Amino acid sequence: MTSSLVRGRPRHATAHIRVRVAHALVGAVAGAGWLAIPVLAAQDPATASPPPRTTRAAPSAPAAPSAPRDDESSAVDLILPVAVLGTAGVLAAYSYVRRTRRSPGVVSPAPAATPAESDHQARAALVQADDSVRASEEELPFAAALMDERSLAPFRLAIRTARGELAAAFALWHRYEEGEPRDPGDRRQALVGIIGRCAEAGRVLDRPPRAEVGPALAVAEGAFRRLAARAAGARSTASSLHERYGPSVGARMTGRVEVAMDRLVSATSRLNEARRAADLGEDERAVRQLRCAESAIAQAGVLLAGLDDQARRLREAAALVPTALTGAEAVLAAARATGTPVPSGADDTLAAVREELTAGPYDPLAALRRITRALVRLPDARSGVLDTAADLVARADTGEAEDFVAVHRGAVGADARSLLAAAARALGAAHPVEAAALARRALESAERDVRAHGVPASDAEGPGGAD
Template sequence: MTSSLVRGRPRHATAHIRVRVAHALVGAVAGAGWLALPVLAAQEPATASPPRTAPAAPAAPRDDESSAVDLILPVAVLGTAGVVAAYSYIRRGRRTSAAVSSAPAAPTPAESDRQAREALVRADDSVRASEEELPFAAALTDGRTLAPFRHAIHTARTELSAAFALWHRYEEGEPRDPGDRRQALTGIVGRCAEAGRVLDARAGELDRLRGPAAGPALAVAEEAFRRLAARAAGARATASELRERYGPSAGARAAGCVEEAMDRLVFATARLNEGRRAADSGEQERAVRQLRAAEGAVAQAGILVAGLDRTARRLREAAALVPAALTGAEATLAQARATGTPVPSGADDTLAAVREELTAGPYDPLDALRRITRALVRLPGARSGVLDTAADLVARAAVGEAEDFVTVHRGAIGADPRSLLATAVRTLAAPHPVEAAVLARRAWELADRDVRAHGLPASDAQGSAGAVLGGVLLGEEPDGGPPVAFGGPETRDRLRPGTG
């Protein structure tokens, strides 16, 4: 592992050090050669001077000359080796620098966090969009043929659920070690990638199954649209009834569902008409794009209308349950006092406020049950009898409402609301209904905040803005972009014009 000091050293400074080392080695070799020159000169034979008779001298000088001559070869070899070593060092350093500079820089913690959030959103969008398309394909074939696609969606949702569980632990501060936290983010991205891969692998096969001709599928979508339009017309009366019976809060939520459902149906009307004209003129690719956009809008309108009907049914169930839940809660408090069990602070005030609402006029019975069950959640008797039934009803209503809201606004919703919703689903299955209801309510609040921050779409003649908000269109062009299709992040935009 490279030390922090080495990592922090500028590259040009490292290059200068290498050059200086090379210069020093070359200078040493040159100096050794310069010192050896006199010795070499002394060994050259005399050619012009006649021989002289020299006086007798000791043999020591002769031995010195021999020693100097013997040193010439080792010095030369050493110098050559030094030059080769210096050259190799520089070449190796250049190769290492090039390798380091070409390697991608490790992402920062903030960048890894952002990548994980984006992967969760993309994978969740892909699963939800794939679920919306499959019923339209089912109308043209048998269930056995569609079994592999249902299995792919189930597998993708399992991977996504595991990724959300990892993300929830990460957001809660687990694990604590920085290295383990980086590994957790890598695992989240990997799980999301696998979910997308499973859906991508089936996308082309589903296209072949549905066929290139849009005519039969258009007939299926048009029939689904007509049935839903009839239901949506009655939804307005349902919303008005809920407002009168259960107060403005319940009525406002119901009215919002009706308005958005009508917006999606307006969009579906325009796209079905465009798709039919394209099919009649032989423009099959364009017809398929219009068809898929209409299918997505019809699916979301169906979710909104069905959610309104489900809410009305649960409000009626809750209204019938509130008196019994109040009686059960008061009995539980009395039993706790009799046995010396500490009573939660504010529980008596909560029950008194709910009892007063029963006679004061219209009220939201689901909200009343939510307050009752939360006030007594820590008491032993709160998980039995009528209180347990009330907690389960409240939790399922809260999870269903948050699920519908995220689905039909997914074009604007980030990772945090989706993660809380996934945690609420796991908590409800545990089962811990009171905690699940709290998580689902918080998920809805965060999702609503994201939608408001994104900006509510202005009303337009064809409802394209609402389709972008709902994720029916990918929102990548001024006209809303291509419709989303069955598949993962790699194939979900394959209906873009020019990519077929």
């Protein structure tokens, strides 16, 4: 048994549809054949078993007493075939319901009529598939508290498989947005491929049987209490970061804490509603409220964990800035000595960063970002301390954008998600400066989406459009 909300039984949907339909048809045919046996026997006495022999001495013996036994035999013969037919119908209906429930937010892979419609359908498919995967990832820790690792392994595999399909879809979309392929027919096929990948990502995610509401609710309440304790110290952490690294860092960190507290307030309300519904025996309503509470708790956890990660990266960056600055100046000097063209404005950037070091609190990650970008075109910029600095900045920027999209996904569109996926690919391919730039663009795009649409009710009260 699992938490109220884990999806993830991996399977190939098309093959299983055929198997289910075949099972239903076989059951129906077998039941129909069984049902027909008594009728055929009544219509064709030659094929029926011979009646028992009687003597001539009693030719006029009444047949009436045997009639009830015949009626009873016919009724008994009908019961099992009817049950088989009913079971086959129930199994077919169950398969259909499981199929429709399994991926409610995935767009149909059927192509749209016009290029504009196909473009819109692809965007919607990317958002919905990404939401489904993120919702499953949110549910996994709650399931882990109620399942052993062996039982949980198929669901982890399903999420990894869906994440792989989604990553491929985002890669296709990124190329499409950059104008590749150029042929109109090939571009339409690319959109069909994107939509199909997203549909496959949704198909491999499944929801196993739910646990009892009581144990699942106890797990969620325990997670809430642990996060509430952490949140109490998060405000002081944000305040200390503000004093040490300046107002820009302090504002970002304080914003994280505020949103986390909002999520925990929402979780409190949802947990209370779930407990009340469970006490009244309204399990369906209790599960809905519990799912919303789990989502709010998971998002608060993302924000608080991200705060700790950013604080650690800021400390690492502050220790690295002086060495990176010295290394960058050495790279510029070596470039001039060999006649290599120096990027325009590189000297001014390094001078401004060096001035920041003595001017008071500053954002060390921003300083490293400026240093690495200023020298990105020089061959020696990917060596030693500068490479370490670029990787640190890329991971910090990608993590910040990832957290924002995860928490505000109800308002974030396909462009921000695609840029974030491209940043992850660049980071994995050891292109940290490019990854950092893409992650910053993803965060800016996501923030624009939130400003344009506002924080949706589902963000504050539920799974954020995941289901």
